[in-house]
Amino acid sequence: MYCIQCGVRLADSEKQCPLCGTAVFHPQLSRPEGERLYPAESRPAPQVSPWGVLTVLSVLFTLPLIITLLCDFQLHGQITWFGYVAGGVTVAYVSFVLPFWFRRPNPVIFIPAAAAAAALYVLFICLDTGGSWYLSFALPVIGGWTLLVTAAAALLRYVRGGELYIFGGACIAAGGMMLLMEFLIDISFDGRRGFVWSLYPLTVLAVLGCLLLLIAICPPLRESLRRKLFL
Ligand SMILES: [Zn+2]
Known part of the structure; x- marks a missing residue:
């Protein structure tokens, strides 16, 4: 039965x-x-402390650092490429493990923190390879995406019921970021060629964003979609 x-x-x-x-x-x-x-009666699930998992993860992040440091030093008698490994591992740790040490990780704090770690790592790569593209390309691109993602995360966290407006606006802003990225690549690397590839993702993102905004401002359309898609 x-x-x-x-x-x-x-x-x-x-x-x-x-x-x-x-x-x-x-x-x-x-x-x-x-x-x-x-x-x-349903029994409550046993509470598992996250500290143990986080400690194991932290050790797992430290191990490759020690191993690669020893390898690098053994092979070259000095530190050569270890900085790249250390930077990458640090960025991954700050992005994916560090927030979970806090009880209620706030994306408005941890997204900029991860972006700052990534920006420092890219600065290290740029300086180490003798590049001159950091200020004209990498920094504005990282800064732009950080602003966009942080603003969307903050709005999602603090504004209830505005998800469609937020995602729609974020799509259109991401399309604009494509234009900015192509412009910055042009002035940083291979001279002005005008906008070639960025117009394609811009079109797709703008159409998608407008569609989401249209659904958001038109309640009957939203209701019929909700029923058709079983949402
Ligand atoms: Zn039942």
Whole structure:
């Protein structure tokens, strides 16, 4: 026998579904008093402390640093490429592990922190390779994306019910970032050629963004889409 509301399996003795509470009625079945399939009360899941996992992750991030430092020093008698490994591992740690040391990680703090780590790492690469593209390309690109993603995350966190407007606006702004990136690549690397590739992602993102905004400002359209897509 199965619940007509949620489909969970029921013992013949069950008077109501243990999951959704729907009353059980079967005209051809007498209800024997027997053992229930499920406990009457749901037990809370045991709380697992995140500190152990985070400590293991931190050790896992430290191990490749020690190994590559030893390898680099063993091979060259001095530190050569270790900085690249150290920078990459640090950026990954700041982005994916550091926020979870805090009880309620705030994206408005941790997205700029990860971006700052990435910006420093890219500065190191630029200086080490003797490039001159940091101020004209890397910094504005990282800064632009950081502003966009942080603003979207802040709005999602603090504004309730405006998701469609936020995603729509973010799509259009991301399209604008494509134009900015092509412009910065042009002035930093291979001279002005005008806009060639950035117009394609810009078009797609702008259409997608406008569609989301249209759905957001038109409640009947939103309702019919919600019903058609079972949202
Ligand atoms: Zn049920």
